[in-house]
Amino acid sequence: MTTDSPLIHLRGVAKHYDVGPARVTALGGVDLDVAEGEFVVVLGPSGCGKTTLLNMIGALDTPTEGSIAVGGRDITGASRGELFGFRRRTVSFIFQSFNLFPGLTARENVEFGIDASGRRQRSEAPEVLADVGLGDRVDHFPHQLSGGEQQRVAIARALATDNPVLLADEPTGELDFRTGTQILELLRAEAGPGHAVLVVTHNREISRVADRVIELSSGSVVSDGPPEGGRVPISELHW
Numbered sequence: 001m002t003t004d005s006p007l008i009h010l011r012g013v014a015k016h017y018d019v020g021p022a023r024v025t026a027l028g029g030v031d032l033d034v035a036e037g038e039f040v041v042v043l044g045p046s047g048c049g050k051t052t053l054l055n056m057i058g059a060l061d062t063p064t065e066g067s068i069a070v071g072g073r074d075i076t077g078a079s080r081g082e083l084f085g086f087r088r089r090t091v092s093f094i095f096q097s098f099n100l101f102p103g104l105t106a107r108e109n110v111e112f113g114i115d116a117s118g119r120r121q122r123s124e125a126p127e128v129l130a131d132v133g134l135g136d137r138v139d140h141f142p143h144q145l146s147g148g149e150q151q152r153v154a155i156a157r158a159l160a161t162d163n164p165v166l167l168a169d170e171p172t173g174e175l176d177f178r179t180g181t182q183i184l185e186l187l188r189a190e191a192g193p194g195h196a197v198l199v200v201t202h203n204r205e206i207s208r209v210a211d212r213v214i215e216l217s218s219g220s221v222v223s224d225g226p227p228e229g230g231r232v233p234i235s236e237l238h239w
Contacts, residue, residue: 005072006033007164007196008057013066015052015219026052028219029066034198034212039191041210042200049219050200051096054167057198058091059083071164088116092158094168098150100142106153107138113157128160129153131186133179147174155183159190166190166197172206177239184209184234205239208232 015027027049034040042050055061056068059075067076071090075083092113093099100109110125126138132152142150151174158166168187172180188209191197199206207213208227215223 007036007038007071008032008034008198009069010057011067013053013056013063013068015049015056015061016064025219027056027063030219030221032214032221032224034196036194036196037191038211039188039197039209040199040212040214041207042198042214042216043202043204043207044216045202048216050202050216051169052219053216054169054198054200057165058093058167059086060093089118090163091165091167092117092161092163094155094158094166094171096169096173098142098154100150100153100157102142105139105141106134106145106156109142109153110157110160113161117161117163119162125156125160128156131159132156132183148176148179151175152179152183155186159186164195166195168197168199170201171199172201172203180239181234181237184237188234203239205237208237209234 010030010032013027013030017024017026030053042053044050056063057070063076067074075086078086101112104112106129107125110128111122114122114125129135129138132155134149134152134156137145137149145153155171171187172183175183187197187199209231210227211231212225213227214221
């Protein structure tokens, strides 16, 4: 933690949907601060609001109520153009659905992320792919890769942007244990000065390596603190 100001600041953030005459609450009145250097796991079952929370922080969706500031910038009332620039230069995403460009190779998908943020050189794409174990797949298209390999390309693309906030939705979901722990090591390493990482998962075992665990239930925060029993090294995980 390098500053007293949180990198992520949410106050009273709620998201409601009107379904016919009924109002459905996906997220209800969440207060949350995340500091630089923190590796935070957001834990909870499907439908509890985890992905909605991530989408709010990353400006992929707008809150019905409340305010959101990221990197000291209030994005709640920002214009579409401002949010586009914010997403390019402030947040990196690892989507559960990968969201790779089918007509681009693994290298080109990572280069796209590099071009968006402008923080690395395109020549670094093969290096980042090697970091996630795909050094021999750089010129393969998504359809030539397994689901786990596609997920690793998506992770490499997010890591390559080197943006201050990294948001990951079930980043180990398609990976075997060995590869999953390697990816967690890379994600943990991203949580340093000027950076924060939020990982959404239903896997309670992964939460053991977090600095903080935020547990959601029915759209509300039910607990927020260090892992039960204290943080453990990634080498001690098993799932």
